[in-house]
Amino acid sequence: MTWRHRSVIDLDCWTREELYFLLDQARHMENVMDRPVKKVPALRGKMCVNLFFENSTRTRVSFELAEKMLSADVVNWSVSGSSASKGETMRDTAWTLEAMGADIVVMRHGAVGAAQYLASKLKRGIVLNAGDGTHAHPTQALLDLYTAWKHLGDLEGRKIALVGDVLHSRVARSDVIAFKTMGCDVVLSGPPTMMPREAHALGVSYERDPRKAVANADMVYLLRIQRERQQDGLFPSVDEYHRWWGADEELMKYAKPGALAMHPGPINRGVEIASEVADGHQSVILEQVRSGVATRMALLYLCGGGAR
Amino acid sequence: MGKTLFKDFKIFNGTDFIKEDSLLVEEGKIAKIGCGLECEGADVVDGNGRLLTPGFIDLHAHFRDPGQEWNEDLKSGARAGAAGGFTTLVAMPNTKPAVSEPALVEYVMSHGAAAHAARILPAGCVSKHREGKEICEMEKMAEAGAVFFTDDGAPVATSQLLRLALLYTGHVLPRIMEHPEEISLFKGGQVHEGRVSALSGLKGIPGASEEIDVARGIALVRETGGRIHFTHLSSAGAVELIRNAKRAGLEITCDTTFHHLTLNENAVINSGYNARFKVNPPLRAEADQKALWEGLQDGTIDAIVTDHAPWHMDEKDEPFQEAPFGIASLECAAAVLLDYRARNYPKVPLELLFTKMTSSPAALLTEKWQGLGRIEEGACADLTVIDEERTRIVDCRTWKSKARCCPWEGIALTGWPVMTYVEGNKIWQDEEEL
Numbered sequence: 001m002t003w004r005h006r007s008v009i010d011l012d013c014w015t016r017e018e019l020y021f022l023l024d025q026a027r028h029m030e031n032v033m034d035r036p037v038k039k040v041p042a043l044r045g046k047m048c049v050n051l052f053f054e055n056s057t058r059t060r061v062s063f064e065l066a067e068k069m070l071s072a073d074v075v076n077w078s079v080s081g082s083s084a085s086k087g088e089t090m091r092d093t094a095w096t097l098e099a100m101g102a103d104i105v106v107m108r109h110g111a112v113g114a115a116q117y118l119a120s121k122l123k124r125g126i127v128l129n130a131g132d133g134t135h136a137h138p139t140q141a142l143l144d145l146y147t148a149w150k151h152l153g154d155l156e157g158r159k160i161a162l163v164g165d166v167l168h169s170r171v172a173r174s175d176v177i178a179f180k181t182m183g184c185d186v187v188l189s190g191p192p193t194m195m196p197r198e199a200h201a202l203g204v205s206y207e208r209d210p211r212k213a214v215a216n217a218d219m220v221y222l223l224r225i226q227r228e229r230q231q232d233g234l235f236p237s238v239d240e241y242h243r244w245w246g247a248d249e250e251l252m253k254y255a256k257p258g259a260l261a262m263h264p265g266p267i268n269r270g271v272e273i274a275s276e277v278a279d280g281h282q283s284v285i286l287e288q289v290r291s292g293v294a295t296r297m298a299l300l301y302l303c304g305g306g307a308r
Numbered sequence: 309m310g311k312t313l314f315k316d317f318k319i320f321n322g323t324d325f326i327k328e329d330s331l332l333v334e335e336g337k338i339a340k341i342g343c344g345l346e347c348e349g350a351d352v353v354d355g356n357g358r359l360l361t362p363g364f365i366d367l368h369a370h371f372r373d374p375g376q377e378w379n380e381d382l383k384s385g386a387r388a389g390a391a392g393g394f395t396t397l398v399a400m401p402n403t404k405p406a407v408s409e410p411a412l413v414e415y416v417m418s419h420g421a422a423a424h425a426a427r428i429l430p431a432g433c434v435s436k437h438r439e440g441k442e443i444c445e446m447e448k449m450a451e452a453g454a455v456f457f458t459d460d461g462a463p464v465a466t467s468q469l470l471r472l473a474l475l476y477t478g479h480v481l482p483r484i485m486e487h488p489e490e491i492s493l494f495k496g497g498q499v500h501e502g503r504v505s506a507l508s509g510l511k512g513i514p515g516a517s518e519e520i521d522v523a524r525g526i527a528l529v530r531e532t533g534g535r536i537h538f539t540h541l542s543s544a545g546a547v548e549l550i551r552n553a554k555r556a557g558l559e560i561t562c563d564t565t566f567h568h569l570t571l572n573e574n575a576v577i578n579s580g581y582n583a584r585f586k587v588n589p590p591l592r593a594e595a596d597q598k599a600l601w602e603g604l605q606d607g608t609i610d611a612i613v614t615d616h617a618p619w620h621m622d623e624k625d626e627p628f629q630e631a632p633f634g635i636a637s638l639e640c641a642a643a644v645l646l647d648y649r650a651r652n653y654p655k656v657p658l659e660l661l662f663t664k665m666t667s668s669p670a671a672l673l674t675e676k677w678q679g680l681g682r683i684e685e686g687a688c689a690d691l692t693v694i695d696e697e698r699t700r701i702v703d704c705r706t707w708k709s710k711a712r713c714c715p716w717e718g719i720a721l722t723g724w725p726v727m728t729y730v731e732g733n734k735i736w737q738d739e740e741e742l
Contacts, residue, residue: 009580089622090630111629112498112510113581120580133629134509135581173509196506197514 003302007119007127010136011177019145019181025298026146026291032069033293042301043072049102050076051093052130053109058265058289059130059139063106066296072104072304090114094121104304106130126303134168139299140264141174143291145182147284148219150291151260156183161214161255163245164223164272165194165234171264172223176202189213190223190245193234210245211254219260222247222272238271248274252282260284311339312732313347314691317355322362322667322682324659331360333689336731341685353727355693362666362681363395363426363690363728364642365673367485367563368460368539368613370634371428374415375404380618380710382419382428388616388638388709389426390736393725395690396427396670396680397638401438402461408433408444413452425735426728427690429677431456431485434473440465443473450481455674458485460539463521467528474534482674483561485537486525488546489589493517498629500590504573508581510629513590515543522546526553529560537672538562540615542589544599551608561672563611564600566641570648571715572597576628583624583631584715587617601653604664611669612661614641618711625713636711640702642694644716646723693727698740700724 001021005014032040048067052060060076067074097105105122107115108130115129115136131137145155152158160179166172166188179186186204188195189212199206207213214220225241235241247261261273261282269275278285315330319341330345331338371385372378380388382399389397399416401407407416413430420428432454436442438461446457457477463486464470473484494517499505501512518541525536526549541547541564553560567587572594576585585591603609617634624631637644642665649656670681679687702716726738 090626091622109627111627112508113583113628114630116580117627132627134511136509168509170509173507197512198502198506201503201506 006303008138008299008303009116009119009127009129010174011138011141011181014181016181016183019178022142022295022298022302023146023149025302026142026294029297029301030290030294032297033290038069039071040069041071043067043070043304046072046103046304047101048072048074048104048106048300049097049100050074051079051097051105051107052077053079053107053114054131056108056131059108062289062292063130063296065293066300069293069297070300072300090117091121094118097125098122104128104300109133128299128303131170134170136174137170138174139292139296140171141178142295142299143288144175144221144262144264145178146291146295147262147288148260151284152218155179157185158218159185159187159216160219160221161187161189161217162221162223163189163210163213163247165225165229166190166199166223167194167196168226168229169223173202175221176204180204187213187217191235191241194229210251214251214255217255217259219262220247220252220255221262224264224266225268225272242271246270246272246274247277249276249280252277258282262288265289311347311350312353313345313350314353314355314360315345316357317360317693318357319683320359320361320659320662321684323663331683333732336689336733338683338685338687338689341683353693358726359694359696360683361662361692361694362683363692363730364393364665365396365669365681366394366614366616366638367398367456367611367669367672368400368565369397369616369638370400370402370618372403372618373419374412378710379620379623382416383423383425384708384710385616385618385638386420386423386425386428387736388707390728391708392638392640393642393692393694393728394426394638395692395728395730396429396677398429398431398455400460401431401433401458406433406438407431408436408438410445410448410452413449413454417453425730427730429453429455429673431458431460433457434459434464434484435469438462440469443469443476446476446481450674454482455677456482456485456537458487458539460485460487463487463489463491467524470525471528471532474528474532474536478534483535483537483672485539486521487540488518488521488525488538490517490520493520497590498586499576500573500592502573502593504576507577510581515545515592515596518543518589519545519549522549526550526558526560529553529558535559540565540568540589540613541600541603541609542568542592542596544596547599547603547608551603551606554608561610562608563613563669564603564609565613565615566637566645567591567615567635567715568597569600569604569612570644575715581628583626583628584635584713584717586628586631586633587615587635588633601656604660605656610664610672612645612664613669614638618709619713620710621712636709636714638709639707640714640716640721643700643721643724646694646696647721650722689729689732691729692725694723695726696723698722698724698726
């Protein structure tokens with residue numbers, strides 16, 4: 001397959017074949033992770049800049065490990081706040097990166113559209129979106145897909161239930177796109193106050209009752225609940241949230257036997273997920289973390305020109 | 309001042325196309341209208357069958373002057389208006405400082421006039437310093453030239469303040485122009501709450517935000533007997549509320565913008581969340597857009613405005629979520645509408661659209677300006693020549709406006725103003741006409 005993607009803002013323009021191709025590459029990359037010397041020369045001489053406007057230890061470290069295993073040179077550039085708040089426009093940031101000779105920019109930013117904007121301003125550099133506000137988190141979706149694929153095999157016709165705060169979740173939006181492209185049946189559940197008003201625009205159904213949403217699901221994906229949403233009045237109490245939408249063994253009984261329990265991390269034990277589920281035999285949460293490195297290696301390799 | 313003869317035009321008089329094809333302008337006024345007029349010694353403008361309309365009137369434009377002149381000033385704004393076929397522009401008062409005292413009303417009038425381009429008429433604030441606490445010296449501001457009172461950029465802060473303003477202005481002082489928005493529903497919003505907010509994750513602004521404020525205004529007009537004009541309407545629900553209020557005989561008027569008529573939320577998505585499409589109120593759903601066209605046709609909507617909101621590129625060229633609200637459009641608004649109508653609503657008569665840009669908005673101005681927006685003998689010779697066949701690409705780099713960021717940049721549009729006259733003086737001509 002000829003790889004046509006350079007910058008990756010979201011997965012909405014990817015085909016199923018492309019997703020499978022990346023998953024296949026990720027499997028090779030995961031083998032690299034198990035070697036005594038965890039390094040291949042695929043991106044030797046390439047300069048990667050991890051540009052993080054929002055704190056994110058997990059995603060940044062995951063990208064950094066992936067870049068280093070591919071022998072890229074890595075610079076971590078952490079900025080607190082937005083580009084505007086430090087008095088520099090995003091255009092200036094883009095031109096600075098270009099002048100420094102960055103080949104690949106991994107960017108996380110609190111503003112929707114920031115990654116796309118940066119990509120539009122760079123003439124040569126590649127932008128990989130590590131999360132833009134509440135919009136998209138494509139590499140999280142890729143690692144979720146990879147994890148699910150390893151366990152479930154062909155994903156066509158599988159039922160996926162996403163439970164929690166979809167309204168503010170970039171993970172949910174990218175996961176919906178990725179799993180739907182794979183032919184999955186995706187159902188959302190959570191408080192109506194934390195759902196997009198026109199959830200059907202995402203091409204999925206909404207089921208208020210989480211038991212109905214997870215009924216016969218092959219995978220139950222729990223979304224992180226931020227406690228400050230309670231201050232916004234979006235749900236009345238953590239206790240009510242957990243009792244109704246939190247995943248415990250009782251809720252998981254409605255899913256298919258052996259259904260996977262997934263979460264993007266970090267988890268709120270006792271809120272969106274009970275410890276018995278987070279640490280139980282159905283949980284693949286730590287496996288998702290490992291998948292993150294493998295899929296990011298695959299993405300960096302394919303978009304960074306390793307396949308050409 | 310000499311005489312100018314406009315001949316061989318298709319003339320729109322403010323409500324209809326008339327059978328006469330020429331008119332004579334003397335001393336800044338329309339002296340005569342007829343068929344095949346001749347006048348020795350007059351300058352002749354040969355229309356070759358093109359359209360001649362009263363100069364367009366925009367009831368809602370922002371010029372950032374005083375206070376933020378790098379974005380736009382009254383002179384560049386007046387020139388931009390002229391280049392878009394507008395002869396009268398109402399300047400919103402949400403500048404820094406806000407136009408909430410008579411001296412600043414006079415400032416806007418005098419600095420606008422210095423451009424020798426489109427006429428700029430000031431709107432004054434409803435509340436002192438636009439703080440939403442006390443009403444301004446409305447009598448004095450009206451005397452200084454204010455043609456509306458509005459806290460635009462935001463709704464009038466409290467129902468009590470709006471009630472007082474409606475009582476105080478009554479039918480004597482200029483109308484209250486209300487920016488309809490319920491603040492708690494708007495808070496943090498970026499786009500229409502619907503498809504675009506679901507797909508993007510951007511915080512949505514529900515149509516109800518507009519409807520609730522419109523309902524408040526209607527209730528207060530019913531109670532006080534005052535007059536209110538709702539500006540930049542965007543939602544189907546608000547159109548319906550106003551339709552019913554008008555049927556009930558209340559003195560309520562409204563406008564919508566060129567961009568809400570010609571764009572919807574899909575433009576935000578299709579642009580990849582480009583801030584050029586970020587505007588308040590947001591571009592709404594297709595159904596809302598359709599309702600605005602219906603509102604125009606059944607008379608619910610009285611005027612079409614630009615809500616011209618110029619920003620310097622450094623401020624507007626940012627990721628969607630970080631950029632300010634506002635679309636700059638004075639120089640292409642008419643072309644955008646004419647092109648869109650030809651493609652999507654060819655059965656909507658041109659007369660209807662031109663009425664909403666000329667005589668209908670003129671009727672909402674103060675008494676002094678009521679004669680604008682018409683072509684009739686004795687009327688002020690504010691005129692716009694339109695070439696329906698002219699196709700041009702929108703190129704913001706050539707604009708008179710200081711703004712360089714617009715949703716239609718690079719788009720070819722058909723149907724452009726090519727000459728603009730204020731009081732018989734040519735204030736702008738398309739370079740291709742030279």
